[in-house]
Amino acid sequence: MHISTRFRSVFASLFRKAELDRDLDEELRSYLDLLTEEKIRAGMAPEAARRAARLELGGVEQVKEKVRENRLGAAIDTLLQDIRYALRILRKNASFSIVSVLILAIGIGANTALFSNIQAVLLRPIPFAEPDRLVVGQKTIDGRRSGTVSRIDYFDYRELGQSFEELAALANFTQEFTVMGGGRPELVEASYVTWNLFPALRVRPVSGRNFLPEEEAQDGLQIVLVSYGLWERRFGGSPDAIGNTIDIEGSPYTVVGVMPRGFRFLFDADIWFLVDRFGPFDGERDSHSHLLVGRLKPGVAIEEAQSEADAISIGLAQQYPDSNTGKGLLLTGLHSHMVRDVRLSLLLLMATTALVLLIACGNVAGLLLARGERRQSEMAMRSALGASRHRLMRQLLTESVILTVVAGLLGVVIAYMLQDVLLRLLSIEELGVGRPLIDAKALVFTLVLSILTGLLVGVIPALRGAATQPAQQLGSATRASPSLRSTRLRSGLVVLQVAVSVALLIGSGLLIRSFAQLTTVDLGFEPENLLTGRLKIPAAAYPTREERAEFFTSLLDEIEALPGVTSAGLVSRLPILSPAQDWGVWPAEEPEPTLQESFSPMVRWVSPGYFRTIGIPLQSGRDISRSDLANSPFVAVLSETTARTVFGDADPMGRLVHIGWSDREFEVVGVVADARLNSLRRGPDAAAYMSSAQLGATRLQLAVRTSGEPTLQAGAIESLLRRKDPDVLLSRPASMELALDDQLGDFRIVIVSLALFACVAMLLTAIGLYGLLTYQVSQRGNEFGIRLAMGASNAALLGMVLKMGLVLVGIGLFFGLLFAYPSTLLMRRMLFETPPLHPATYAGAIGFLGLMAALACLLPAWRVTRVDLVEVLRSE
Amino acid sequence: MAGDRAELLRGTLDMLILKTLSLEPLHGLGISRRIEQITDRVFRVQPGSLFPALHRLEQEGWIRGRWGESENRRRAKFYELTAAGRRRLGEEKRNWTQVVLAITKIMEAT
Secondary structure (H helix, E strand, C coil): CCHHHHHHHHHHHHHCHHHHHHHHHHHHHHHHHHHHHHHHHCCCCHHHHHHHHHHHHCCHHHHHHHHHHHCCCHHHHHHHHHHHHHHHHHHHCHHHHHHHHHHHHHHHHHHHHHHHHHHHHHHCCCCCCCHHHEEEEEEEECCEEEECEEHHHHHHHHHHCCCEEEEEEEEEEEEEEEEECCCCCEEEEEEEECCCHHHHHCCCCCEECCCCHHHHHCCCCCEEEECHHHHHHHHCCCHHHCCCEEEECCEEEEEEEECCCCCCECECCCEEEECCCCCCCCCCCCCEEEEEEEEECCCCCHHHHHHHHHHHHHHHHHHCHHHHCCEEEEEEEHHHHHHHHHHHHHHHHHHHHHHHHHHHHHHHHHHHHHHHHHCHHHHHHHHHCCCCHHHHHHHHHHHHHHHHHHHHHHHHHHHHHHHHHHHHHCCHHHHCCCCCCCCHHHHHHHHHHHHHHHHHHHHHHHHHHHCCCHHHHHHCCCCCCCCHHHHHHHHHHHHHHHHHHHHHHHHHHHHHHHHHHHHCCCCCCCCCCEEEEEEECCCCCCCCHHHHHHHHHHHHHHHHCCCCEEEEEEECCCCCCCCCCECCEEECCCCCCCCCCCCCCEEEEECCCHHHHHCCCEEEECCCCCCCCCCCCCEEEEEHHHHHHHHCCCCCCCCEEEECCCCCEEEEEEEECCECCCCCCCCCECEEEEEHHHHCCCEEEEEEEECCCHHHHHHHHHHHHHHHCCCCEEEEEEEHHHHHHHHCHHHHHHHHHHHHHHHHHHHHHHHHHHHHHHHHHHHCHHHHHHHHHCCCCHHHHHHHHHHHHHHHHHHHHHHHHHHHHHHHHHCHHHCCCCCCCCHHHHHHHHHHHHHHHHHHHHHHHHHHHCCCHHHHHHHC | CCHHHHHHHHHHHHHHHHHHHHHCCEEHHHHHHHHHHHCCCCCCCCHHHHHHHHHHHHHHCCEEEEEEECCCCCEEEEEEECHHHHHHHHHHHHHHHHHHHHHHHHHHCC
16 A cells, blocks of 8 residues: 555544544445335335334444544544543543552652763763774783783784774873973873774874874884873964974974864873884883784674684794793773673663652552442443553553653653762762763654553553453442452552662662672771872973983972871872782892782882871881982882782891892882772782882972861972972862772762662652552451451451551562672672672661561551541441 | 444445445445445445544545435435546556455365
C-alpha cells in the first residue's frame, strides 16, 4: 500500500471522523432495512421481521467499535481519546495523581541528573576525528600494567609496527617553565610530544605549522608550538608570532605554530616541545616516562595491533635482555584510558538511581493496583458497552504513561536542581569535564525512561484491571472485597522494595565507612596548617649548583623569618599532590639488578628542614644538612621500608647506595618513617631522599608550616620573591588540607549521592509498606470489627497487623542480604580498609531499615485499635 | 457464530469477499448472501466480521464503496473491486492453492 494512501486514511480518520461515523451508521441502517425486507419477502410479518433482523445484526455498537478499531489511523484516534479520558480520570483522582507524579518525578529526576553526568564523562566522544581508532600504549612488566614506556623502546615500536597510521608518544607529565621578556614573567606548563602526535589526533595548528618529521633528528633545535592563550597573551594574537622567538628561561625558542583555542590533550599546557630522537632525556631503555598514543590503520582491530606489539616486545626482550626481559606494551582505547577513574563511580551511581526508580515504580504500581480494585465495576461497565479487553488495557496503560510523562517533565526540573546542589556540594569540575548539561540527549533519555516507567508501572494493574468478568461484577454488590491476588502482588512489590533498599543501605554504609577511614587515615605527615606551592628558578640565571643552593637556602631563611611561619622546606614532589617518580635503589657494592628484581622506592630531593616542616619523623641518623653541598660527598636519607628492603636487618647508616641510573654513590645518613606519597588509598610508600642542593635542582615545591591559616602567607611569600628575583614565581599556592580534600572530591560525590539515594529508597519503601497496610486494614475493617465484637483485645489486633507488615519486611531483608553480598563485591575497588562483608555495616543497615519499617507498620496497626465497633457493625 | 468457524473465516474472509466482488459489485448483505449461497451455507458471514473486513479492504485500496440503489430501489452502499484488488485476489488465489495442495498431500500421506 502506498504511503500516500496510508497518510490520507490516517488523515481521514482523524479529521473526518464524524463523516465516516455517519457513513457507517447509514450503511448499517441500510443493511438492517435490506435484511428486514428479505425476511418480509420470505413471509414474515413486518414487526417480527424487523425484530429478527435486529437480532441477526447483533450489537450495532459493537460492530461499529470493531470497524473503528479496524480503520487505519484508528490507533492515533483512540490514543487521543484515551488521553482525554485518562486526563479526566486523573483530574478526578487528584491526590492519587499528585502523589504518584511526585514519587516518580524524584526517581526520574535523579536518573536524568546522573545520565547527564554519565553522558558528559563516559559517553561524549573525545573531541578528535574517528576517536575509535585512537589507542593508548602503556608498559607492562610480566603482564601487569606498570605505567609509562621508554622513549627508546617507543622508537622501535614505531618503526617495526604495521598496525598504526601514526604511533606517537608524549611525556606522561608536564613541566613548568618561566616565560620571560616583554614585561611580566609568567610560569607555564610544557608538554613534550613527538612530531606525529597532532597528526595522529588529526589536530592542526590554527596558525603556522606542526613539527616536521625531519626536525625530530636535529639535535638542539629550539622550536615550540604555543597555545592559543599564550599566543594572545604574549603576541596579542598577531600572525607575526610565527617565526618569532619566545624567551623561555633565558633561551630563545622559535614559535612554529599556534594550537587551536582550548586545545588540550591529557594535560593542560601552554607550550609543546618536540621529543627529539637523540636527546638525553629518558635516553635509556630502563628509563620510562612516556605514554604512547596511536591511530590504528582503518580496519585494524586493537587486538591485531596488540598481538603485533606483543611480538615486537618479545623481539626486544631477546635483543636487550638486560632492560627488556618481561617487558610488554598494553594497548587500550584512548577513551577508556581517559575515563578509567570515574567510570566505576558513575556506573555505580547510575545503577543506584535505577534501583531507586524501581522502588518508586513499586509504590506507584501498588497505588494503581489498589485503585484498580475500586474501578472494577467501571471496567465491567465499559466492557459491557463494547470495549474490548485490548482496548481497556490500552486505556489503563495510557493513564499510567501520562502519569509518568508528567513525572518526567517534573523530573527534569528536579534533575536541574539536583545538579545544582551536587555541583555546589561537590567538585565535579575536578573530574576534568565541564559542567554537565541537561541537553537534548538527556531529554530524550528522560522521555524514553518516562514512557518505559509508565509501561512498567502500568502493565500489571492493566492486565488485572482489564480481566474483568462483567456479568459477575455488575451482578455482585457494589462494594469490592479485597482481591487476594492483588494483595499478593502488592505484598510482592513491598518485599522487592525492602530487598533493594537494604542492599542500597549496605552499599552506602560500606562506602561511608571507607570514607571515614580515608579521612582519618594516618598519612605519615601532618597536612594541617601547611602551605604548598611550586617554585622554579631559571637555569640560565643560576648556572651552577652552588648558586642555586644559595638562592634556595637564603629564600628559606627569609620565609622562616616571616611572622606566622614556623618552618619551611623544599621537596622535588610533595606527597599526594605530586605522585609517581620511582627509581631503583641498591647497595653500591652489588651489580645493578634486573628490572624484575629491582626495588624501586619513590625518590625525592629535599632541602634541609623539609622533614621537620612536613612532619615526617626522623627515626635515626641525621637530616640532610646545610653542609651537604655540591662538593661534599652525596648523602641520602632512606625511609624505614627502603632501609629494611635494601639492607635487611643490618645497620644502613654509613652504607653506600646507588639511586637510579646515575653512577654516583650516596651515603646513607639517616632513616625516616614511611609516609603516603602517592595516594591516600594505597599504603605508606617506601622512599629515598637526596639533597636538592647536591643535585642542583631548579624546580622545587615549597612546604611552609604556619601557625594560622596557611593561604594567608602566600601574599607575603610572593612579595618576598618579587624583591629577591622577579623572574622567580610562586605558582599554585594552596593549603595542603584543602588540596587533600579535593583529592577525595569524586569519592565524596559517590558517597553523598549514594547515601542520599539510599535514604530516598528507604523512605519510598516505608511509604509503600505504610500504603499497603493501611489499604489492607481499611479493606478488612469489617473483619476487625467482628473480631473486636467477639472479644479480641486491642493488643491482639495490633499484633496481627504488625505481624502482617513485619513478615513482609523479614522476607525482603532476607532477599536483600542475598542480593547485597555479590553487589558489594562489585564495588570492592572503591572500598578502603573495609571488608565487603563488614558485619557492623550489615547490622546497621538491617537495624535502620527494620526501625523505619516498624514505624511504617505501627501507624496503620494503631488505627485498627481505633475502629469504632458500632459504626462497623451498623454499616454491614 | 461458533468460535471455530470464526477462526477459520478470519484468515480467508478477505479472499472470499474479493472473489465475490470480482463477479459484480454488491452491497454488504448481498456479499454475505452470495457467500452463503456459493458455499451451500457452510460459511455464514455475520455483520460483526463483515463490516470490519470491508472497511479494512477499502482502506487497503482493494475495494471501493459507493452509495447506489438496490434492486428494490433502496439506498445501499455497493462495493466493487479495484485494479489493485484484482491483483491482490490473484495473489491470494495462488497462495491458497499452494496451501490446499500442501495440506492435502499431508492428509493423504499414509
